[in-house]
Amino acid sequence: MNNQSLLSWHRCLPGLTLLLACLAVSPSALAVTGDLDLTGSAVGFITVAIFILAYVLVMLEEKLHMRKSKPVLVAAGLIWGLIGWVYVSNGMPDAAEHAFRATLLEFSELMLFLLVAMTYINAMDERKVFDALRGWMLERGFSYRSLFWLTGCLAFLISPVADNLTTALLMCAVVTKVAEGDHRFINLCCVNIVVAANAGGAFSPFGDITTLMVWQAGLVQFYEFFELLGPSLVNFLVPAVVMSFFVKKHRPKSQGEHIEMKRGARRIVLLFLLTVATAVASHTLLHLPPVLGMMTGLGYLQFFGYYLRRSLPRSLERKRNHYLQRGDRQALERLGSVVPFDVFNRIARAEWDTLLFFYGVVMCVGGLGFMGYLAVLSEVLYTQWDATWANVALGLISAVVDNIPVMFAVLTMEPEMSHGHWLLITLTAGVGGSLLSVGSAAGVALMGQARGSYTFMGHLKWSPVILLGYVASILVHLWLNAGSFAIH
Numbered sequence: 294m295n296n297q298s299l300l301s302w303h304r305c306l307p308g309l310t311l312l313l314a315c316l317a318v319s320p321s322a323l324a325v326t327g328d329l330d331l332t333g334s335a336v337g338f339i340t341v342a343i344f345i346l347a348y349v350l351v352m353l354e355e356k357l358h359m360r361k362s363k364p365v366l367v368a369a370g371l372i373w374g375l376i377g378w379v380y381v382s383n384g385m386p387d388a389a390e391h392a393f394r395a396t397l398l399e400f401s402e403l404m405l406f407l408l409v410a411m412t413y414i415n416a417m418d419e420r421k422v423f424d425a426l427r428g429w430m431l432e433r434g435f436s437y438r439s440l441f442w443l444t445g446c447l448a449f450l451i452s453p454v455a456d457n458l459t460t461a462l463l464m465c466a467v468v469t470k471v472a473e474g475d476h477r478f479i480n481l482c483c484v485n486i487v488v489a490a491n492a493g494g495a496f497s498p499f500g501d502i503t504t505l506m507v508w509q510a511g512l513v514q515f516y517e518f519f520e521l522l523g524p525s526l527v528n529f530l531v532p533a534v535v536m537s538f539f540v541k542k543h544r545p546k547s548q549g550e551h552i553e554m555k556r557g558a559r560r561i562v563l564l565f566l567l568t569v570a571t572a573v574a575s576h577t578l579l580h581l582p583p584v585l586g587m588m589t590g591l592g593y594l595q596f597f598g599y600y601l602r603r604s605l606p607r608s609l610e611r612k613r614n615h616y617l618q619r620g621d622r623q624a625l626e627r628l629g630s631v632v633p634f635d636v637f638n639r640i641a642r643a644e645w646d647t648l649l650f651f652y653g654v655v656m657c658v659g660g661l662g663f664m665g666y667l668a669v670l671s672e673v674l675y676t677q678w679d680a681t682w683a684n685v686a687l688g689l690i691s692a693v694v695d696n697i698p699v700m701f702a703v704l705t706m707e708p709e710m711s712h713g714h715w716l717l718i719t720l721t722a723g724v725g726g727s728l729l730s731v732g733s734a735a736g737v738a739l740m741g742q743a744r745g746s747y748t749f750m751g752h753l754k755w756s757p758v759i760l761l762g763y764v765a766s767i768l769v770h771l772w773l774n775a776g777s778f779a780i781h
Contacts, residue, residue: 331664365653372660396659409587411643413565420558428552448489453497457490461735476746483747488727492529495723496521503700524770531762601634662705671706688721692732696722713777
C-alpha cells in the first residue's frame with residue numbers, strides 16, 4: 294500500500310512542478326498576441342503535461358485502485374483555470390467563457406442521453422431480464438465451442454442496442470459461471486466477447502459513446518450507420534474463426550438454473566425500444582437533438598414505475614393466493630421480500646464514474662482544442678496525410694488512448710472529409726480498441742469481472758489475429774462503400 298502511495302506521489306510531482314513554474318511567470322508573457330494561439334507558450338506545454346499525467350493515472354487505474362474520473366476531473370479544472378487566467382490577463386474573459394459553455398453543452402447532451410440509456414439497462418437488470426437470458430443459456434448445456442460462438446454472436450447482436458460495455462459484462466457472467474476454473478477458455482471467450490461487443494457497437498448510434506457522438510454531431514444519419522454492418526461483421530468473424538479452432542472439445546454440466554423475470558420486465562424492454570424510436574424521430578423528423586427523445590423516454594419509465602408501485606398490493610395479493618393454493622412456501626417467502634420499483638434508484642445505480650470520466654475527458658480535449666492543439670493535429674493528419682491513413686492511424690491510437698478523446702478530438706478538429714471517411718473513423722475508433730484489453734471500456738471491465746482469467750497478456754496473445762480482422766474490416770468498408778468517399 295505504501296509503495297502505491299509513493300508511486301502516485303512520484304507521478305504527481307512533474308505536474309505540480311510545472312504548475313508552480315506557471316504561477317511564477319507573468320501571464321501576459323505566456324500568451325501569444327492576436328488569436329491567443331497558446332500552442333507554443335509555457336501554459337500550452339503545461340496543459341499538455343497535465344493531460345498526459347492525468348491519462349497515465351487513468352491507465353494505471355487497476356494498479357492504483359483509483360477511479361478513472363478523479364484525475365481527469367482535476368485536469369479539466371486546471372486546464373480551464375489556466376486558460377481563464379491567461380484570457381482574463383489579456384482582457385478577453387468573454388472568449389474563454391463562451392468556449393467553456395459551448396464545450397459543456399456538448400457534454401451535457403451526451404451525458405443526459407447516456408444517463409437515460411443506463412437507467413433503462415439498470416431497470417431491465419433489476420427486473421431480471423439479463424438473469425433470465427443467462428439462465429436460459431445455462432439450462433441448454435451448450436458445449437464450449439457452442440458457448441464460444443453463442444456468447445460472441447449475442448454480444449455482436451445485443452451491443453448495438455444495449456451498448457458494448459453492458460453486453461460484454463452480461464456475456465462474461467455467463468462464461469465465468471459455466472466454465473468456472475477453466476482460465477484458458479474464459480480468457481479466450483472474453484477476448485472474443487470484447488471484439489464482438491466493440492464490433493457490434495460500431496454500426497449503431499447506441500452501441501458506443503463514439504458512435505453516439507458522431508450521430509449527435511449530425512455527421513452521419515441514423516440509418517447510415519448500418520453501412521458499417523458488413524465491415525463490423527468481418528471485424529468480429531475473422532478473429533473469431535481463428536480462435537474457435539483453439540477451443541477444446543468439452544461439454545460443461547448443466548446448471549439447472551431457471552430465472553423468472555419480475556413483473557413488468559417485458560414492458561420495460563418495449564418502453565426502451567419506444568424510447569429509442571422517440572430519440573430517432575426527434576433527430577430525423579424534427580431536427581432536434583436525440584437527447585429530447587431520450588429524456589421523454591425517461592418520462593415513459595417514470596409513469597410505468599408509478600403504475601408498478603400503485604398496482605403492487607393487488608399483484609402481491611393475487612400471487613399470494615396462487616402460491617397458497619399450490620403450497621409453494623419458497624415463493625411465499627420471496628413475495629415477502631418484494632420492494633416497489635423505484636426509477637430514481639435505477640438512476641442512482643448508473644455508471645457515474647464513467648459519466649464523470651467522460652466529462653473530464655471532453656472538457657480537457659475541448660480546452661486543448663481551444664488553445665490550438667487540435668488545429669495543429671488536424672493540419673498534420675488531415676492535410677499532410679491522406680484522410681484514409683489518418684483515420685486508420687487514429688483507430689490504432691485508440692487501442693492505447695481511449696476512443697472517447699480520440700473521437701472528440703476529431704469532431705472538434707472538424708476536418709473536411711467525405712461521408713465515407715466519417716464512416717471510416719467511426720469504424721476504426723470503435724473497433725481499434727479491441728487490439729488491447731485496455732483499449733476499450735468493455736476490455737477494462739472484463740479484466741475486473743474475470744480477474745485472474747482474462748488478463749492483459751492473455752488478450753495480447755491474440756492481438757495479431759485481432760489486427761487481421763481490423764485490417765480486413767477497413768478493406769471491406771473501402772470496397773463496399775467506395776462510392777461514399779467522394780466529397781460533394
